[in-house]
Amino acid sequence: MSAAPPTDLVPVTIDGQEIAVPKGTNVIEAARRVGVDVPFYCYHPKLSVVGNCRMCLVELGQPAVDLATKAPVMDPVTGRQRIDWIPRPQIGCATNVTPGLHVRTQTPQIKACREGVMEFLLINHPLDCPICDQAGECKLQEQATGYGRGYSRFIEQKNVKPKRTQLGPRVMLDDERCILCSRCIRFCKEIAKDDVLGFTDRGSYSTLTCYPGRQLTNNYSLNTVDLCPVGALTSTDFRFKMRVWFLKQTPGIDPESSAGANTVVWSREGVIYRITPRDNDAVNDSWMADSGRELYKQVRSPGRLAGVRVAGTPAALDAAVAQAGELFRAAAGRVAVVGSGRSSVEEQWLTRRLTEALQAPAWLVSRVGEGDGLLVSADRNPNVRGALVTGLIRSLPTQRLDELTAAIDAGRVTTVVAVGEDLAAAGLTRAQLAKVKIVHLGTAASPTSEASAVLLPALTLYEKAGCFVNQQFRLQRFQRAVPGPAGAHDDLELLARLIGASGGAVAPADLAGVWREVAAALPALAGRTFTTVPDLGLALDPAPFAGLPFIEGPGLHYTPAKG
Amino acid sequence: MAVVPVARPPLTLAERSYLPQIAAGLRTTWRHLVRPKQTLEYPEQRPALPPGYRGVPTLVRDPHGREKCVSCQLCEFVCPPKAIRITPGEIAADATTAHVEKAPKEFEIDMLRCIYCGMCQEVCPEEAIWLQNQFSMTGTSREEMVNRKDRLYELGGTLPDQHLKWDRKAAAEQAGNDLH
Numbered sequence: 001m002s003a004a005p006p007t008d009l010v011p012v013t014i015d016g017q018e019i020a021v022p023k024g025t026n027v028i029e030a031a032r033r034v035g036v037d038v039p040f041y042c043y044h045p046k047l048s049v050v051g052n053c054r055m056c057l058v059e060l061g062q063p064a065v066d067l068a069t070k071a072p073v074m075d076p077v078t079g080r081q082r083i084d085w086i087p088r089p090q091i092g093c094a095t096n097v098t099p100g101l102h103v104r105t106q107t108p109q110i111k112a113c114r115e116g117v118m119e120f121l122l123i124n125h126p127l128d129c130p131i132c133d134q135a136g137e138c139k140l141q142e143q144a145t146g147y148g149r150g151y152s153r154f155i156e157q158k159n160v161k162p163k164r165t166q167l168g169p170r171v172m173l174d175d176e177r178c179i180l181c182s183r184c185i186r187f188c189k190e191i192a193k194d195d196v197l198g199f200t201d202r203g204s205y206s207t208l209t210c211y212p213g214r215q216l217t218n219n220y221s222l223n224t225v226d227l228c229p230v231g232a233l234t235s236t237d238f239r240f241k242m243r244v245w246f247l248k249q250t251p252g253i254d255p256e257s258s259a260g261a262n263t264v265v266w267s268r269e270g271v272i273y274r275i276t277p278r279d280n281d282a283v284n285d286s287w288m289a290d291s292g293r294e295l296y297k298q299v300r301s302p303g304r305l306a307g308v309r310v311a312g313t314p315a316a317l318d319a320a321v322a323q324a325g326e327l328f329r330a331a332a333g334r335v336a337v338v339g340s341g342r343s344s345v346e347e348q349w350l351t352r353r354l355t356e357a358l359q360a361p362a363w364l365v366s367r368v369g370e371g372d373g374l375l376v377s378a379d380r381n382p383n384v385r386g387a388l389v390t391g392l393i394r395s396l397p398t399q400r401l402d403e404l405t406a407a408i409d410a411g412r413v414t415t416v417v418a419v420g421e422d423l424a425a426a427g428l429t430r431a432q433l434a435k436v437k438i439v440h441l442g443t444a445a446s447p448t449s450e451a452s453a454v455l456l457p458a459l460t461l462y463e464k465a466g467c468f469v470n471q472q473f474r475l476q477r478f479q480r481a482v483p484g485p486a487g488a489h490d491d492l493e494l495l496a497r498l499i500g501a502s503g504g505a506v507a508p509a510d511l512a513g514v515w516r517e518v519a520a521a522l523p524a525l526a527g528r529t530f531t532t533v534p535d536l537g538l539a540l541d542p543a544p545f546a547g548l549p550f551i552e553g554p555g556l557h558y559t560p561a562k563g
Numbered sequence: 564m565a566v567v568p569v570a571r572p573p574l575t576l577a578e579r580s581y582l583p584q585i586a587a588g589l590r591t592t593w594r595h596l597v598r599p600k601q602t603l604e605y606p607e608q609r610p611a612l613p614p615g616y617r618g619v620p621t622l623v624r625d626p627h628g629r630e631k632c633v634s635c636q637l638c639e640f641v642c643p644p645k646a647i648r649i650t651p652g653e654i655a656a657d658a659t660t661a662h663v664e665k666a667p668k669e670f671e672i673d674m675l676r677c678i679y680c681g682m683c684q685e686v687c688p689e690e691a692i693w694l695q696n697q698f699s700m701t702g703t704s705r706e707e708m709v710n711r712k713d714r715l716y717e718l719g720g721t722l723p724d725q726h727l728k729w730d731r732k733a734a735a736e737q738a739g740n741d742l743h
Contacts, residue, residue, distance in 0.1 A: 130635035130688045131665040160736035163664065164656060240651045240665055243636045
């Protein structure tokens, strides 16, 4: 025998491959580590184990020992310790590894078990694949191909159940397709803490339903759609919109709050169809809030700014930038910059460069909502910490720009650069907006865009790449999913041109260039480039900002520092 | 390489007079004049098409007049020249075919792109798209060469259906309801 492994590691043998896995790992996860696929439906790594789909049946065995002497019983044929196999198969999800456990997943018995389970699951499953939104990412399809028997022996009439049950405002249930795995029920109970789903009736009549008088309305309801291994739960927003095999997946970040849930943006030919969570065990596990999934609609919103304007009339970008430069020169020393907690780290760096070139003070607008203790935090700006890291601001932003309005009223500020922020929403009156010259970078029409002397249409989050720093001081990258509309320009390019117009040193207008500057100037990001930010984020040191009174409450994987 | 001059053989009297050649040519002409005709008076006459002919792709209805396409977009996916473009839609809950749930809102086949390969017909799980005998597509603009949904159904008409799976589904639902 080799040296005993550390106590928290348990040696197991799966299909002849030996591996040591942490104590408490179940057989499915242990098998995954050696590349053995154990199929399952009801099991989910982040939910409790119920073991009701029976798809993960495996054969288990232990090395034989003599009951009286505890001496190993040797197999005379192989010369090794004999393995005593449990005669009946066991479920892998609910079996945690024990020292010396042997697992077989490829025996005729297991093959027969899987075929049997598949056959029962498919008995009443409708032949809906051509009209089913899950087709292409359906576990039942995949495992029928991998482990099914390939033909049906069922000649009776299939069960017919309701196909359009509205469980909540965003979730539709197709009862026929449900395989009763109960993942959605467990998610609502354990993660969303909104125990609203349950099964009624028995046997073939079993039905997923809401508790009487209740609806699946919580802000995490769409995670049940992601969880559903079949097409039973569908999103009313995405229903029948596009087949998933056409969609391109782009990694993104949920911008609705500083929780910074990792997302996948699904698009086809420049149109975004849906947003789903991306697994990140350090931030959002496998979940995200419903509210963050609808934000892609701003890309094609009716109020989208479509062209460069100078004093309300369409202009070329060069002319607009030159006009901004003249405004800066005319108001030298009386310019203020309003940055945004919604800008990426790269844009905030260039905003800081702009404030330095203009020798102007910088403000940020804070957005405060109620944190839900999960993945929507109280700070509704995704990147306030990015502004701290880049040095754009030194203290936390306020919700109203009272200092700025006072300076405007007193005539100390006559020109304002608003980078992605609506000044009216931040507390400026129409009279104050009219009193100053505004250079505005934005995506949507607002009182600020209407009052702008120079209006520069920019890109939404989904049309550009960059990084956010979330509440855990985790630097997370998002990529460009779709191209921007005609008439809009990349924020980095606009900021770099404004820096040029303000007489500052030449600023980079692309991500690689900004990162060269950032890596040289900020010790926290020294030696980094945009492409080497890990997919699951880069934890930055929060220590330099430990004294600041951050407003977030506890959330998933986040505990506020004691202040 | 050396050039080898080859002496041209002198022409015979028959060759010089050219008459036998004219006679042989006229014989060929006369033979074709009296032979049965090989050509058709297109477009008044149309050729008989062999079974399995792959003409213009069309959408068909089942014998009860239901549009068979459920906009699964498999043909759009498989189409090698990307000639097909489908906008999926939902069947209204109060329609008689509400249990089918899905139907194309718009279905376009760009006949300037189509290569008549028939893969759309092969892949269709509902037997809704067929390359039938229509082979002559003309138009004076690019837009005219795009067959939209109404035109596709006009070209396709109705084909017999051996499965009628959605009717069987409706029957099963009825049977289930009668049971309770």
